[in-house]
Amino acid sequence: MSAITPKLTLNLRPPAPDDRAAERVADATKRKKAAQETDVEAIDRVLRMSLTDKQREMVEELRQAYGSGETGNRPALRTAGGTISKDDVIRAADALLRQRQADARADRVAETLASKPANFHIVTDDAELPAFVERLREECRRQMREWPDRWAMLGVKSLTANDFEGTGIDTYIDVSIGYSVWLPLLDEGYYLPYGHVDMRGAEGFEFLDDMSAYKATDRQLTRSKVLAAISPYLTQSAHGKSFHMGSARYDLHVAIKDGYEIRGCVWDSLDAMNSLNEHEESFGLKPLTAKYGRLFGIDGPVFTFEDMFGNRSPAPFNIELVGIYAIKDVLYGWRLTEWQFEQMKIAPSAEKPGKLLECYAQIDSKLPETDVFLARSGFCVDLDGLAALENEFEPLLEKARADVFEAYEIDDAFVRKMDRTINAAKVADWIEKQRKRIDRNTEAQAKQLAIISECEAQGKTNLKKYTSAVDRLAQLKAENLAPADEDHAPLNVTEFSITNGNHLAYLIYDHLGIRDRTGQFKRGKTRSTAADVMEAYYEEEEALKPLATVAAYEKLLTTYIQPMLGSAGKSSIIEVDGRVHSEFKAGGTATGRYSSTGYSGRPIDILREFETEE
Structure with a gap:
């Protein structure tokens, strides 16, 4: 018998297609599409519900994201299956908004870091502080030579724009973390960081990434050395400083906490803007720069603090990022200050130019330092x-309140009429619902009477059907529903309250017939009982005494x-x-x-x- 040699057969033909696998893929695609369509329907259903303006705006953005079919940044609607609720949709819409805000912030951070101007200097080595101080001195010397009388009306020889970054905005608790200044003739800005902190990994700071976060290994200046370098300049009243402070006077408070007092703060660009136009929508530095920047050489996007850092301190953020932002702030502040100064020179009219600047120089320029002194000094109280x-006024107030009830004859009849006026919609709703209740009761009684008559006619009064109908008829008659009219509608208000705005509005506008002049004080509003409106009424209307x-x-x-x-x-x-x-x-x-x-x-x-x- 000869040996049999096994033969190895290679099957080089492609495998037959698995029809079941293809079906599974098709089914999954159909289910995915059906789920997407269901999600869109759920969003549309929520859009038909009652939503706040902000919620509606967010949900509409979510609807657009789902309707486009894109899945990249689209948050999941379903948490554990089942019906998609209104809360599910709003949660997903909020997640989408937050993600878009984070993405936009990351883009702004990258753009800011990549476009740092050559004349923006961020000092991180203590050894460089003397060179910075010399540049500051050179700016003052040049202004005294080239602009010898420009700031004379303000009582200073030079003027720069300044700003402090801090841990927050509380003028008594928060501390500074960096100082920035713009030197206009030298055309350069500086940021001196000395209080940034590494918060990576800490609870609540998960938003920080490697690009935007300050790291403990990053270099920054020594606080005491920075203060020693800048305080001689900031305490000199002969050399002027501009800040964008407004009512809080934040920067002047910060300096006091750091151990010195800023002198020569002769320009507050927020207050100056209020003098130029008290009807601005916003007096923030960025909104003003975005609105007027084209008039003083600021073009392109103007990022706000929240655009870059959100609603938080800049302390845990990258020094380079905060530095560029801070220097832009003082650049904007300088350009705005200079423009305001020139505008005040020609205001209020061609016949009387410079009067507004004269007023600002003699009064407003003295207020920042004065206000901070008053705020920190405080007042002793007896x-x-x-x-x-x-003890004297409380009984007088009680008597005055009692006099209101007597003067306007506020009694039960007054309260009832007031209730019917201010709750007219509720009364009408009750009447409609009561009418339907009466109709249902009448129909139910007729039904039970028919059953009773039928049983009596057939001599079947011993049946449970009969006794149940008799009992039910008695119950229906016992309801004794009041007539569906205004006289029988229940009271929603049982007493007059002098502190209730609706009650007060009824007394003033309906009972006393005082002409509504709310629109003179609050555009688009009516029937106001706000304090400022009422004060005007009190001066003019004897009936309101x-x-x-x-x-x-x-x-x-x-x-x-x-x-x-x-x-x-x-x-x-x-x-x-x-x-x-x-x-x-x-x-x-x-x-x-x-x-x-x-x-x-x-x-x-x-x-x-x-x-x-x-």
Whole structure:
């Protein structure tokens, strides 16, 4: 028998197509398409629901993303299957918005870092500080030579734009992390960083990436050496400084916390803009630059603080990024300041040019330093005197309130008529629903009567059907529904409240017939009972005198006395140093008067943990 040699056969033909695999792919595609269509339908269903303006805008963006069929940045709607709810859609819309904001911010960061101008200098070596100081001195020397009288009206020999970056915006707690300045004749800007912190990996700072984050290995300056370098210049009143501060006077507060006081702060470009045009939509530096920049040489996109860093401190961000942003700030600040100065020179008219600048130079330019001095000094308060006034005014307020009820004859009939007026829609809704209830009751009674008559005619009154109908008829008659009319509609309001805006509006506009002049104070609004509108009415309408008396006592007690004393359930605004501290704002009211707001940034009971029992 001969040996049999096994033969190896190679099958080089392609395998037959797997029909089931192709079917599975097709089914998956169909399911994906069906799911997408279902998601779009769910979004459309939510768009037909009641949404806030912001929610509707977000959901419409989500609808566009799903409708386009793109899947790249499209958040998932479904969490665990089942019906897609309104909350699911809003959550996904919010996620889409956040992702787009993050993507846009990343693009802006990359663009900013890639386009740093050659005359933007970010100093990170302490050894370079003397050279910076010399450039600052050279700017002052050049201005005194080339612009010998330009700033004479402001009482200074030179002028630069300055700014501090900080850990936040609280004028008493937050501290500076960097200083920037624009030197106009030298045409260069500087940023001196000294307080950036590495927050990578910390809770709440997951948004930081390698491009935008400050790293502990990154170089920055020593705080004490920077302050020693810049304070001699910033404390010189002969050399002027411009800031974009407004009411908070943030930069001047920061300097005091750093151990020196800025002198020569003769220009606040926010307040100057308010003097030029008090009706600006926004007085922020970036909105003003975006609006007027073409007039003073700023073209292209103007990124806001939130565009770059969101609603947070710049401290954990990359020094190069913050530095470019900070130098752009002082460049914008300088160009805006210079433009405002020239505009004030020719305002208010050709016949009287320079009057606005003269006014600003003699009054407004002195306010920043004065305001900060007042704010930090605070005011001593006679608490015993205020307590005596509280005891005097409280019974007078109660009497004034009682006089309102008597003067306007506010009784049950008044309250009922007021209720029917301000709740007319609710009353009409109740009448319609009551009519339907009566109709249903009448139909149900007729049905039960028919059953009863049928059983009685057939002599089957012993059946459960009969007894049930008798019991149900009794129940329906016992409902004793009130007639569906206004007289029988329940009251939504049972008493008049002088602090209720709707009640007050009825009394003023409906009961007393005072002509509505809200539009003179608040564009597009009607029937206002806001304090500023009411004050104008009180001056002109004799019929409102009882209300004016109540308002006067309430303002004295709730605005001036009780917040100081910490009485009537209010926390005292007296700070731990025993004084009241306010922030001042020139032109802070619609009439251009000075205004002040109390400081509310830190808890005044912070020292209670150190109290001991006697």
